[in-house]
Amino acid sequence: MGPLATAATAFTPTDVLVWFLVTCVFASLTAVALYRRLSRRLNSRLDAARSQLDELRGRDSLTGLLAGPDFEAALDDAVRACDQGTAPVALLYIDLDDFRTLNDGYGRRVGDAVLVEAARRLALSARGRSVASRLGGDEFAVLLAADLARASDAAAALLQALQRPYEIEGLKLQLTASVGIAVYPDHGSRPRLLRHALLAMRAVKLGGGGALAHYDPTMAVDVREQAEMLQDLRLALERGELQLYYQPKIDALSLQVTAAEALLRWQHPQRGMVSPAVFVPLAERHGLIVPIGRWVIEEACRQAAQWRDRGLRMRMAINISGHQLRQDDLVSQILATLQHHGIPPGRFTCEITETVAMEDTGHTRAAFARLKQAGLHISIDDFGTGQSSLASLRRLPAAELKIDRAFVTDLADNASARSIVQAIMQMAHSLGLRVVAEGVETEAQRDALVALGCDELQGYLFAKPMTATALALWADRDSEGQGDAMFRPSLFDATAPLALGP
Ligand code: C2E
Ligand code: MG
Numbered sequence: 016m017g018p019l020a021t022a023a024t025a026f027t028p029t030d031v032l033v034w035f036l037v038t039c040v041f042a043s044l045t046a047v048a049l050y051r052r053l054s055r056r057l058n059s060r061l062d063a064a065r066s067q068l069d070e071l072r073g074r075d076s077l078t079g080l081l082a083g084p085d086f087e088a089a090l091d092d093a094v095r096a097c098d099q100g101t102a103p104v105a106l107l108y109i110d111l112d113d114f115r116t117l118n119d120g121y122g123r124r125v126g127d128a129v130l131v132e133a134a135r136r137l138a139l140s141a142r143g144r145s146v147a148s149r150l151g152g153d154e155f156a157v158l159l160a161a162d163l164a165r166a167s168d169a170a171a172a173l174l175q176a177l178q179r180p181y182e183i184e185g186l187k188l189q190l191t192a193s194v195g196i197a198v199y200p201d202h203g204s205r206p207r208l209l210r211h212a213l214l215a216m217r218a219v220k221l222g223g224g225g226a227l228a229h230y231d232p233t234m235a236v237d238v239r240e241q242a243e244m245l246q247d248l249r250l251a252l253e254r255g256e257l258q259l260y261y262q263p264k265i266d267a268l269s270l271q272v273t274a275a276e277a278l279l280r281w282q283h284p285q286r287g288m289v290s291p292a293v294f295v296p297l298a299e300r301h302g303l304i305v306p307i308g309r310w311v312i313e314e315a316c317r318q319a320a321q322w323r324d325r326g327l328r329m330r331m332a333i334n335i336s337g338h339q340l341r342q343d344d345l346v347s348q349i350l351a352t353l354q355h356h357g358i359p360p361g362r363f364t365c366e367i368t369e370t371v372a373m374e375d376t377g378h379t380r381a382a383f384a385r386l387k388q389a390g391l392h393i394s395i396d397d398f399g400t401g402q403s404s405l406a407s408l409r410r411l412p413a414a415e416l417k418i419d420r421a422f423v424t425d426l427a428d429n430a431s432a433r434s435i436v437q438a439i440m441q442m443a444h445s446l447g448l449r450v451v452a453e454g455v456e457t458e459a460q461r462d463a464l465v466a467l468g469c470d471e472l473q474g475y476l477f478a479k480p481m482t483a484t485a486l487a488l489w490a491d492r493d494s495e496g497q498g499d500a501m502f503r504p505s506l507f508d509a510t511a512p513l514a515l516g517p
């Protein structure tokens with residue numbers, strides 16, 4: 016027998032059976048793997064088809080809530096109904112706080128489950144009365160027929176529902192949310208409504224989230240508008256669109272005018288008069304406040320000299336931004352301009368807000384030291400809103416303290432505002448500071464302030480901010496004895512080269 020015959024005889028029936036079984040097992044394993052791959056592919060195709068179907072039906076495929084375009088259509092319908100006389104329409108813009116951290120930390124599956132659960136809670140509390148939608152990512156919207164008060168109640172209930180713990184895959188997760196509210200028609204036209212609700216939501220985020228806010232017009236300057244406004248603001252100076260208005264400060268006892276505060280105005284060719292509350296923060300953020308502030312100093316000094324030459328004797332006050340204070344050449348610029356116009360530094364007030372004044376940095380300390388050395392009159396503006404203590408106030412070389420308008424507004428009918436003003440007054444007087452109350456609008460406020468010992472008053476009750484010409488006319492009328500306030504006899508004889516009247 017040859018070697019071949021030997022090999023052939025080595026395959027016994029058992030060997031064949033084993034071979035057969037191995038082949039069967041291998042074949043079935045391959046079949047299972049193939050089947051799995053196929054069914055996975057089929058499933059994902061099915062999922063895609065299902066989400067396409069959801070989208071066709073106007074639903075978000077993850078949460079089942081109404082998707083963007085259909086939500087917009089629902090909003091159109093609601094606005095149309097409101098125009099025909101039904102209730103106002105409230106739009107709530109909801110964003111989960113720090114959702115990205117949760118998604119990155121626990122993974123997409125947990126993130127998706129949270130979104131599904133959040134959507135379920137929204138749909139549940141929205142049931143019957145309103146329409147809930149997923150705008151994308153972790154952003155949702157709820158639409159309801161309600162005025163601001165009812166919308167705020169609904170938003171508070173939604174916040175509570177969203178902030179209950181989420182139990183997912185054995186984890187107990189806690190979330191907060193931010194809600195912005197815009198009500199049609201009070202908070203804007205249909206095309207702006209969603210954006211205004213978004214701006215309100217962003218305002219909540221800026222404050223740390225976990226709360227609700229309704230839209231207010233100061234939020235209206237959105238990113239695009241800000242960019243446009245910034246472009247225009249860059250050109251405002253050279254186009255001569257900036258102007259100073261002046262508001263007098265009045266001695267509380269003698270009613271003599273002690274000073275005029277210069278307040279910036281921007282006459283925009285399309286927007287009309289823009290408030291400094293809008294454009295000063297913009298100028299500060301984009302490095303424009305320094306050249307604008309330089310112009311304010313120049314213009315205020317020029318005007319002070321002109322008034323002095325007409326015989327109007329008062330201090331000129333300007334507002335100084337924190338950014339200007341950090342410029343090393345601020346004081347030398349003020350001094351040079353004052354000298355050019357022949358105005359003594361003691362007749363020029365620099366108003367610096369309490370929060371800026373209390374920044375205890377090297378820059379502010381050095382700036383205050385230079386202001387003091389130059390002999391300028393320093394006033395702490397908007398006092399009472401910050402955290403000043405007697406000790407911190409003592410180290411500032413200030414001569415004047417302006418009580419914030421908020422306290423003055425509440426003075427007549429709020430006992431705690433009265434005791435705060437009284438405490439500020441005592442503290443200021445103990446440091447030898449004069450106290451000015453700003454925003455005095457009523458006689459009741461004036462009387463309360465005088466009774467508490469306030470030194471100077473400023474507010475619409477006496478005069479609104481006005482142009483330089485209007486102020487000169489006001490002074491003339493006053494010097495003829497027709498006004499309430501008097502420019503004579505002057506508090507500042509030294510700056511009065513011309514005699515006024517008989
Ligand atoms: P501020 O220095 O505290 O000025 C007082 C604000 O209250 C002014 O608003 C004034 O018009 C307003 N006001 C005065 N009396 C009354 C009143 O009786 N009732 C009410 N409701 N308001 C009154 P304005 O002119 O809109 O200025 C807002 C703020 O903009 C100023 O607050 C100041 O912080 C800033 N600002 C204005 N001009 C300048 C400037 O030249 N430079 C800088 N850096 N900031 C400026
Ligand atoms: Mg001021």
Ligand code: MG
Pocket residue numbers: 396397417419420453
């Ligand atoms: Mg103020």
